[in-house]
Amino acid sequence: MVVSISDGDVPSWVQVDGVLERPIVKEDLERFLEHVRERERFLSENGLIGRSEAMQEVFETALEVAHTDVQVLLTGENGTGKDMLAKAIHNHSPRREGPFIPINCGAIPESLIESELFGYERGAFTGATGRRIGVFEAAHGGTIFLDEIGEMPLSAQVKLLRVLDERKIMRIGGREQISVDVRVIAATNRDLRQEVLEGNFRRDLYYRLKVVEIRIPPLRSHPEDIPLLVQAFVQEYIEEHDMPFGGISEDAMEVLMRYPWPGNVRELKNVVERMIVLSKGKRITASDVPQYLDERFEPSRNLPVATGKTPDQAERELIYRVLLEVRQELSEIKDLLLRRPEPLPYLPKEVEVIEEHVEEPEEIKTMEEMEKEMIQKALRHTGGNRRKAAKLLGIGERTLYRKLHKYGLS
Known part of the structure; x- marks a missing residue:
């Protein structure tokens, strides 16, 4: 939905894709509508789900960098969907026709990671009975996704940095430099800045990989997306396996939204599939939920009270x-x-x-009066900048717009 306004102010409770101020220029409107259509294609074609403000910001940034060829660093806890986002960026990039090769740096022994990345020549070491190309050669014209980059040993980090700088690799045991045209998207659940300070990760490589960083928030920070995710996971599983499912009650969904999800979206998907398989077509209620969770959870302590x-x-x-x-x-x-x-x-x-x-006040103010006062102070402190004021107050920009409209503040 697009809203046209004359004074630049729109209540946050109106769910919009964007705001255009009058007078509207036809070219601006066409360009904006094309961006909205492109964003919807980006989300639907790659199975990206989330209507929360936090996830919309993640998706918007991913869409912007997809058109470029810069290195991207995806950060976030395990199970937040870093691999899916990396694939989406590749699929929407000019390299979409090229290969997408994911490599888990933490799953490859230190002694083998260089040969895996750069390949080797026959006789380079015991057991090297023939030439083998590495993933950088195999991914020529496409994208390499280096998952768990924080696990990469320092010796391999040096060579990776050289490849990113020179766009050339040399196979182990080889003498010839080979040009490669590859985009690198890296991901980690570690604090790489801290790893740099502790000497476990090269500072120059860190900044080379982090041309653009996209932080994917944990699921517990945007529980409003859980119903959408559950719906998608249920539909996907029952269609693939042709299984009956009685659905999830509203109170059960509230329990799911209260659960902290230490395993994030991956854990949620596993729990949904477990519910479908073990419920035998029965409807899931709040009291049923704990038996399907991986961690001990007491709904009575977490259910919202009416x-x-x-x-x-x-x-x-x-x-x-x-x-x-x-x-x-x-x-x-x-x-x-x-x-x-x-x-x-x-x-x-x-x-x-x-x-x-x-000191006891002469007159006790209502919460609405106090809230209005705090908003006014925040706006004065930020010189009227609403984005900064919202950040200062610890609320979303949309929430601030709604409250400005409510209290008649300009």
Whole structure:
């Protein structure tokens, strides 16, 4: 959906693909609609699922870099779908007709990784009875996906850096340099910056691989995507195996959305398939869910409680309750310090600060008034920049737009 506006302000609760300000130029509209169509093709053709703000940002960045030939570093926990995103980038790139070769650097013994990457000549070592080309030659004109790049030994890192710089390889035992035209997409679940500091990963290679970094968030940080993922996994499995399935109840879905998913999307897919196979066509309810999970989980401690309140009301109540608890704790600390027979040297200054913050207000403000005040302060602090204000407040940009509309703030 596209929204046309005149003042540059659109409520965040309106789900849109983009905003065009009036007057609308025909060429701008056509260009924008083509981008929307391309993005939908990119997602559907590669099985990329996610409507959350976090995942939309990931997909948008992936689509942008797909048209280029730069090195890409995908980071994120195990099971977040780094391999699928790497394949999607290749499929949408000018190299799509070329090969896509994935290599798990952590699964290859250190003694074999160089021969796997660069190949070898006959007689290069014991057992080398013939010439063998490596994946860089095999992937000529295409893409190599180096998964778990953080596991690569330092000796191989040196040679990889040289290949990225010179676009040439030399087989083990060979004397001839061979030109290769390959794009490298790397992935890791490690903190490579920390690995560099500890001397486990080359700094120059790190920056060479990280021309563009795409961080894929863990599933627990965007649970709103879980129903879409579950639906896709169910449909895929029952169509492939022609199995009956009674579906998943709403309360069971709420349990799935509360579960932390340490194995991320991969674990979710395994759990869904397990449900289909073991439920024997019965409908899954909340009490059924724990038996299918890999980790111990008690739904009674994690199910949402029906309160009859809107999400906004519940959010305000929670913030208000936390503020009251903090104020009470500060009051108790102040009383404790004032009762000390021998105050510490810094006591007067600290007491003064505490008293300033816990002094009873003449008038108690509502949560809506406090929220409005915080938004106004954030906007003043950022010079009216809404993106920065949203980041400062710890909320999404859409949420900020919705609240601006609600409170009549320009």
